[in-house]
Each structure stands twice: as C-alpha cells, then as structure tokens.
Amino acid sequence: MTTLNSTRLKPTWTLAGNSLLILMALSVFLPFFWLSLGSFKTGAQLNNPALLLFKPTLENWKEVLRSGVLESAYRSATVGLVTVSLSVVIGSMGAYAISRYKTGGSSTRFGILAAQVLPPAVLVFPFLEVSYKFRLNDTLFAVIISHLSFVLPVITWFLIGFFDAAPKEVEEQALVDGLSRFQAFRKVVIPQVAPGIGAAAVFGFVLSWNDLFYALILAPGNSATLPVKIASFNTFRGVELGAMCAAILVAVIPVLIVSFFIQKRLVRGISGGAVKY
Amino acid sequence: MASISLKQIQKSFGEVEVVKGLDLEIPNGQFTVLVGPSGCGKTTTLRMIAGLETVDSGVIQIGDKDVTKLEPKDRDVAMVFQNYALYAHLSVADNIGFPLRSKGVKKEEISSRVAEVAASLGISELLKRKPKELSGGQQQRVAIGRAIIRNPQVFLFDEPLSNLDAKLRLEMRTEIIRLQRRLGTTAVYVTHDQEEAMTLSDVMVVMKDGVIKQLGKPDDIYKKPVDVFVAEFVGSPKMNLVKGHASAGNFTAQSGFQIKVDPKLSGEITLGIRPEDVKITNKDASSTQGKVEILEQLGPRAILTIQSGNQQITAVVDNENLKQITDKTNISINSHLEDHHYFETSTGKRLN
CATH class of the missing domain: 2.40.50.140 (Nucleic acid-binding proteins)
Incomplete structure (x- = not known):
C-alpha cells in the first residue's frame, strides 16, 4: 500500500491536472456551443457573441434547407463513400503487401505518405488541368479522384499496423487447408483485420467529408460538396453567420457521433495496431 | 497416406544456409520426429514439406508425386501449428470443417464429418463456441480435428505441444500417438524436446546446423549415439x-x-x-x-x-x-x- 500511496500524485498536482483538462475540454466544446446558439439567432443577435438569453428563430435552418445544404451533404456523402470504398479495397491489398512482403522496401511504409507533406496547392492545379482536359471539371468524379490522392495513402498506412499484428500462421494454415493466397487473404486475413478496416474507413471518410480545398477548386458549382456549400454563405454582401452556423452543425454532428463510437480503434490504428482493446 | 521423400534439399535465408543438402525417406504410415536445437533447420524442413517455404534446390516427393513446386493447397497435407492458428472469427465447427468447405464439399456432409471428428476428440459440446472461449488444450484439439477431417496424405506437426502446461502436454502426447496409430497417416513432427521426440517417434531424426546428425529408432539412437552432439542432446539428465x-x-x-x-x-x-x-x-x-x-x-x-x-x-x-x-x-x-x-x-x- 505504501508504494501505491507514494506513487500517487500530490493533491495540488491532481487539481492542476484536472483544471487543465477542463480548460481543454472547454476550448473544444465552447465553439460547438456557440455554433448551436448561433444557428438559432437572428443577424442582429449574432452581433453580440456573449448574448445567451434570446428568442430563438428557425430562420437559419429554413435557409439551410432552401439553399441546398442537404443536397450538398448528400454529394459529400457520395464522394466520401466512393472514395473510401475504393481506398479500402486497394489500400487493404497494398497494406497487406507492404506488411507481409515488404513490397518496395522498408521505406514504403511511410513513403506512401510522402504526398501528404506537399501543400495541397501543388497537387490541385494538375488535377484541375487534367479534369478540364477530360471535361470532368465540376463533377463529383474529379473530386473523388483528388480525394483518393490523400485518403488512399492514409488508409493504406493505417492498415499496415493491423496486418502486422495479424498472426501469419493463421494465413499459412488457410493455405494448407486448401485456399489460394488470394482466397486466404479474403476469407481469413480480412476478417482478422475487420475492426481496423472499419476504423480506417471512418477515418478516411471524415478526411474526405471535411475537405474544402480540392472540392472548392475542382467542383465549385453544381457539384458543390458540403464544405463548399458552407463556404458559400460567405457572400459578397457579407457572411450569413446564422445559416453558416446551422450548416456547420449539419456537417459536424455525424462526424462527432461516429468518432465517439470508434475512438478506441482510431487510437489503435494511429499507433500501428499496438494498443490492445 | 503416402511416403515422403526429400532429396538433396537446400535452403538459405539470405547469406545463412539453414538446410544443407538434406536427404530423408519417410515410409508410408511412419511417425517421424525431427528434433534438434533452435536453428537446426527442423522447422524450415517441415515448412518446405508443407509448401510454406520454397526450396532453393532439391526435390520433395509425396507418394509418387513431385510436389517441390506445388502450392500448399495442392499437396494434400494437414498441419498443426504451435499456436494452433485457429480462425478467430469462426466457430469451432466452422474451424474443423474449414478444409472441407474450401474443397467445396456439401454442407450436410461437412456437418456430419465435423460431428464425427468432434466426437472422436471429445469436443462435441464445444462446436458452437469461438476459439477465444476455449482453453489451450481444447484449442489444440480443435486444431487436430481440423487436420484429421479430410484424411490428408501427411500430417505435419510444428511443436504443437509447446504452449501447453506439463500435465496437458503428456495427455496430448498420448492422444497424438493413439490418433496416428488409429489413422495410420504418415506424420512428421518437429520438436526441440528430446523426451517428446523419444516417446512419439517410430523414427527420430536428430538435426544440427541444417544437416541430419543421426536417424534411427529412438532406442538405437539413445544406446548408440554417433557423436558427442547426439550423445549429449538425447537423454535426460545429459550423458x-x-x-x-x-x-x-x-x-x-x-x-x-x-x-x-x-x-x-x-x-x-x-x-x-x-x-x-x-x-x-x-x-x-x-x-x-x-x-x-x-x-x-x-x-x-x-x-x-x-x-x-x-x-x-x-x-x-x-x-x-x-x-x-x-x-x-x-x-x-x-x-x-x-x-x-x-x-x-x-x-x-x-x-x-
């Protein structure tokens, strides 16, 4: 018991630690709180950020519905789902090859993330050029291709750790039991890393869902995704802050809910499959 | 059931030659144990028979068939691994039935064969469970069930008892002997435990540094070791x-x-x-x-x-x-x- 007591932090430190945590939590939650309030305020009320008691209005939410935010959310979801589906299929095979066969040597593991180091602006103009050439500008297809450029490497990198952690013998057992390499991969290896694939898919989806830069340049018009639509509330007449608050909430709430449920797996994925849960 | 023949098998990993021109003839139905210290090449030899490692040079035959270049699935061998290698996402019944399912055997036949094998191993009541709900000994039985269900030509065992406690190890040892005698299937068993090798084998193969030091009946090896290494390795306490x-x-x-x-x-x-x-x-x-x-x-x-x-x-x-x-x-x-x-x-x- 004495050893346990002696390793315990002093009360002052505990208090300081807890206060710091509370501060950090507040810094995360306050903006959401302010957004939620703002989505029910009129333009005049929004000019007073400290105003807590006011008569709520639904006008901002009506504006959000009128201006096609839900349609753009649907487009964002489509882009996210297609990008993630392709990334999971290609990325899982790539991650497996890198994990088991050391494809491309030891540098591939992190090398696949090399493009992430570049500022997106370096990549987006070639994308724009190509999309014009193929008459794909302002289509979701162009956005999906651009999103693959960062979602696919991240999902692949994310999955390598999960494949490393999956026991090799189980796969070899499947080979002896009558499966080909690809069948063993599909029927035995994939089920073992399914939790990781789920987490990687959500992670990749969020990356795609939140992207403004590529979508704004490649599809600013009829194919606008949700972040582009949110940005469009910044008009030449000024920022429509109330509607923007409501639209941001539409974008953020699904991500928050999903992240809450998969947080442990996300941590495990980022730490390369090392954390048990 | 089939004989196994290894002719001049050679295998290197990078610069290290782990198996050096190995010749071994295993007659049909014989229980052969490869034994030796870590790094002697016994597991690599077993994995080459299974097809899980390629062979640098030499020929492997199972029965009359040259299997040197064949995929594991085409060799008709069954293998039991040290850590059991059960499919965690499948039930015990599905684990045991897996080799039949991958061959496309009908569902009804699979379930009747699974029931039969499970009964012979005393694990009938576990069929619906998942591997993580089983003890080490039970997992080992499931792994053995999966190996015997399709009547393979050859059983390969890679230190299957190492993860069990001493009491269970003795029990499973007896069970493996009984099973192999009943089925009469050719078996190759790898262990570093000379006592296990002595008790299990019809023929014991003592290996060191990628070569066979001595091959023979356990008793003969014990009584007439060919050199100092075998003399010291076989027998407890040591000579x-x-x-x-x-x-x-x-x-x-x-x-x-x-x-x-x-x-x-x-x-x-x-x-x-x-x-x-x-x-x-x-x-x-x-x-x-x-x-x-x-x-x-x-x-x-x-x-x-x-x-x-x-x-x-x-x-x-x-x-x-x-x-x-x-x-x-x-x-x-x-x-x-x-x-x-x-x-x-x-x-x-x-x-x-």
Missing part, C-alpha cells in the same frame, strides 16, 4: 562426457578423474557414461572415489551430482539402491565397460 587420455585400460581425465576403460583404447578420447549407468557403492577402495554434492529426489529414483576430484559426474540411482547415501556422503563410482561410449576427442565421432 556424462569426460575428455581425457586412455592407455592400457586406464582412463585419466584432464581433471584427474580416473576410471577403467576398454584396454584396446589408447590416446585422447572422450568418455561418455549415461547417468543411469553410473554405479554407486559405499566406499570401496578399488574404485573411483567421489562425494555426493546434491541429491535430487524424483520419487522412485534420485539424481546425484557427484564431485570426484575436479570432475562432476551425474548419476541416476533407484531409490532402493540409495541406502545410506545422502548429501555429502563419500562414495565409490563404477561402471560396466559395455555401458561406455567412446568418442574421438578431435572429431567427436563414436569409436565403439
């Missing part, structure tokens, strides 16, 4: 090996230890005496003298660590012969000449 000089029927060790040996021997030799062949008597002036340092009781027998001058000798003695002997007792050591093993000191090769 006493003493380096020294022989002349005119007297052996004098570098440590000063003296004992009578075959008068035909002369020059530098290594004398080997199994601990159970060391005879202990109460003090007798005509024999080698020693003092009991440690006495370890094993129930019916005891292990004595004896110090004779600077030489340490291990003896295994039946309890009834212990009589007055306890720790620190002065005793005499003797042995029959026919129980002696003589090795050339420079090469380690057997002389008698």
Whole structure:
C-alpha cells in the first residue's frame, strides 16, 4: 500500500491536472456551443457573441434547407463513400503487401505518405488541368479522384499496423487447408483485420467529408460538396453567420457521433495496431 | 497416406544456409520426429514439406508425386501449428470443417464429418463456441480435428505441444500417438524436446546446423549415439562426457578423474557414461572415489551430482539402491565397460 500511496500524485498536482483538462475540454466544446446558439439567432443577435438569453428563430435552418445544404451533404456523402470504398479495397491489398512482403522496401511504409507533406496547392492545379482536359471539371468524379490522392495513402498506412499484428500462421494454415493466397487473404486475413478496416474507413471518410480545398477548386458549382456549400454563405454582401452556423452543425454532428463510437480503434490504428482493446 | 521423400534439399535465408543438402525417406504410415536445437533447420524442413517455404534446390516427393513446386493447397497435407492458428472469427465447427468447405464439399456432409471428428476428440459440446472461449488444450484439439477431417496424405506437426502446461502436454502426447496409430497417416513432427521426440517417434531424426546428425529408432539412437552432439542432446539428465587420455585400460581425465576403460583404447578420447549407468557403492577402495554434492529426489529414483576430484559426474540411482547415501556422503563410482561410449576427442565421432 505504501508504494501505491507514494506513487500517487500530490493533491495540488491532481487539481492542476484536472483544471487543465477542463480548460481543454472547454476550448473544444465552447465553439460547438456557440455554433448551436448561433444557428438559432437572428443577424442582429449574432452581433453580440456573449448574448445567451434570446428568442430563438428557425430562420437559419429554413435557409439551410432552401439553399441546398442537404443536397450538398448528400454529394459529400457520395464522394466520401466512393472514395473510401475504393481506398479500402486497394489500400487493404497494398497494406497487406507492404506488411507481409515488404513490397518496395522498408521505406514504403511511410513513403506512401510522402504526398501528404506537399501543400495541397501543388497537387490541385494538375488535377484541375487534367479534369478540364477530360471535361470532368465540376463533377463529383474529379473530386473523388483528388480525394483518393490523400485518403488512399492514409488508409493504406493505417492498415499496415493491423496486418502486422495479424498472426501469419493463421494465413499459412488457410493455405494448407486448401485456399489460394488470394482466397486466404479474403476469407481469413480480412476478417482478422475487420475492426481496423472499419476504423480506417471512418477515418478516411471524415478526411474526405471535411475537405474544402480540392472540392472548392475542382467542383465549385453544381457539384458543390458540403464544405463548399458552407463556404458559400460567405457572400459578397457579407457572411450569413446564422445559416453558416446551422450548416456547420449539419456537417459536424455525424462526424462527432461516429468518432465517439470508434475512438478506441482510431487510437489503435494511429499507433500501428499496438494498443490492445 | 503416402511416403515422403526429400532429396538433396537446400535452403538459405539470405547469406545463412539453414538446410544443407538434406536427404530423408519417410515410409508410408511412419511417425517421424525431427528434433534438434533452435536453428537446426527442423522447422524450415517441415515448412518446405508443407509448401510454406520454397526450396532453393532439391526435390520433395509425396507418394509418387513431385510436389517441390506445388502450392500448399495442392499437396494434400494437414498441419498443426504451435499456436494452433485457429480462425478467430469462426466457430469451432466452422474451424474443423474449414478444409472441407474450401474443397467445396456439401454442407450436410461437412456437418456430419465435423460431428464425427468432434466426437472422436471429445469436443462435441464445444462446436458452437469461438476459439477465444476455449482453453489451450481444447484449442489444440480443435486444431487436430481440423487436420484429421479430410484424411490428408501427411500430417505435419510444428511443436504443437509447446504452449501447453506439463500435465496437458503428456495427455496430448498420448492422444497424438493413439490418433496416428488409429489413422495410420504418415506424420512428421518437429520438436526441440528430446523426451517428446523419444516417446512419439517410430523414427527420430536428430538435426544440427541444417544437416541430419543421426536417424534411427529412438532406442538405437539413445544406446548408440554417433557423436558427442547426439550423445549429449538425447537423454535426460545429459550423458556424462569426460575428455581425457586412455592407455592400457586406464582412463585419466584432464581433471584427474580416473576410471577403467576398454584396454584396446589408447590416446585422447572422450568418455561418455549415461547417468543411469553410473554405479554407486559405499566406499570401496578399488574404485573411483567421489562425494555426493546434491541429491535430487524424483520419487522412485534420485539424481546425484557427484564431485570426484575436479570432475562432476551425474548419476541416476533407484531409490532402493540409495541406502545410506545422502548429501555429502563419500562414495565409490563404477561402471560396466559395455555401458561406455567412446568418442574421438578431435572429431567427436563414436569409436565403439
């Protein structure tokens, strides 16, 4: 018991630690709180950020519905789902090859993330050029291709750790039991890393869902995704802050809910499959 | 059921040659155990038979078929791994039925075969469970069930008992022997435990540094090890090996230890005496003298660590012969000449 007591932090430190945590939590939650309030305020009320008691209005939410935010959310979801589906299929095979066969040597593991180091602006103009050439500008297809450029490497990198952690013998057992390499991969290896694939898919989806830069340049018009639509509330007449608050909430709430449920797996994925849960 | 033939098998990992031109003929239905210290190439040899490692050169035949270049799935072998390698996402029934399902056998036939195999292994009540809900012994039975369900040509075992506790290991050992005798399937078993190898094998293959040191019935290997390595590796407690000089029927060790040996021997030799062949008597002036340092009781027998001058000798003695002997007792050591093993000191090769 004495050893346990002696390793315990002093009360002052505990208090300081807890206060710091509370501060950090507040810094995360306050903006959401302010957004939620703002989505029910009129333009005049929004000019007073400290105003807590006011008569709520639904006008901002009506504006959000009128201006096609839900349609753009649907487009964002489509882009996210297609990008993630392709990334999971290609990325899982790539991650497996890198994990088991050391494809491309030891540098591939992190090398696949090399493009992430570049500022997106370096990549987006070639994308724009190509999309014009193929008459794909302002289509979701162009956005999906651009999103693959960062979602696919991240999902692949994310999955390598999960494949490393999956026991090799189980796969070899499947080979002896009558499966080909690809069948063993599909029927035995994939089920073992399914939790990781789920987490990687959500992670990749969020990356795609939140992207403004590529979508704004490649599809600013009829194919606008949700972040582009949110940005469009910044008009030449000024920022429509109330509607923007409501639209941001539409974008953020699904991500928050999903992240809450998969947080442990996300941590495990980022730490390369090392954390048990 | 089929014979296995390995001809001049060679395998390297990078610069390291792990299997060096290995030749091995395993007749149909025989239980062969590959045994040796870590890194001797036994597991690599087994994996090459399974098709999980490629062969650099040489030929592997199962029955009349050259399988050297075939995929594991086309070799008709079943394998049991050290960590059982069960499919965690499948139930016990699905694990056992897996090899049949991958062959496209009908569902009804699979479930009846699974029930049959499970009953023979005493795991019928576990069929609906997932592997993580089973104990180590139960998992091992499932792994064995999965191996026997499709009547393969060959069973391959890669240290399957290493992860079990001592009691369970003995139980499963007996069970594996019984199973192999019943099915009569050719089996190759890899272990680093010489005792396991002795008890399980029809033929034991002792390996070191990628080559076969000795091959034969366990008893023959025990009684006539071909060199110092095999002599020391097989048997527990280890054989006493003493380096020294022989002349005119007297052996004098570098440590000063003296004992009578075959008068035909002369020059530098290594004398080997199994601990159970060391005879202990109460003090007798005509024999080698020693003092009991440690006495370890094993129930019916005891292990004595004896110090004779600077030489340490291990003896295994039946309890009834212990009589007055306890720790620190002065005793005499003797042995029959026919129980002696003589090795050339420079090469380690057997002389008698």
